[in-house]
Amino acid sequence: MFASCPNCCTNIKLERPEIGQKVVCPDCFKNLVIVWLFPIELDFEQTKPVSDQIKYFSKN
Numbered sequence: 001m002f003a004s005c006p007n008c009c010t011n012i013k014l015e016r017p018e019i020g021q022k023v024v025c026p027d028c029f030k031n032l033v034i035v036w037l038f039p040i041e042l043d044f045e046q047t048k049p050v051s052d053q054i055k056y057f058s059k060n
């Protein structure tokens, strides 16, 4: 399976993708994380836990 890097759009081959799995882009070396499957979506790795993000968004 392939996912595209959100930074440089390179196709990254993933053997057994799982949500939350960390991936390093082979082209731009960004730290990425798999946030969704079917289709695979990658996002930049967050340093904050997911629970903090949910709190942040629910305040708005």
Ligand SMILES: [Zn+2]
Residues within 6 Å of the ligand: 005, 006, 007, 008, 009, 010, 025, 026, 027, 028, 029, 030
């Ligand atoms: Zn990249």
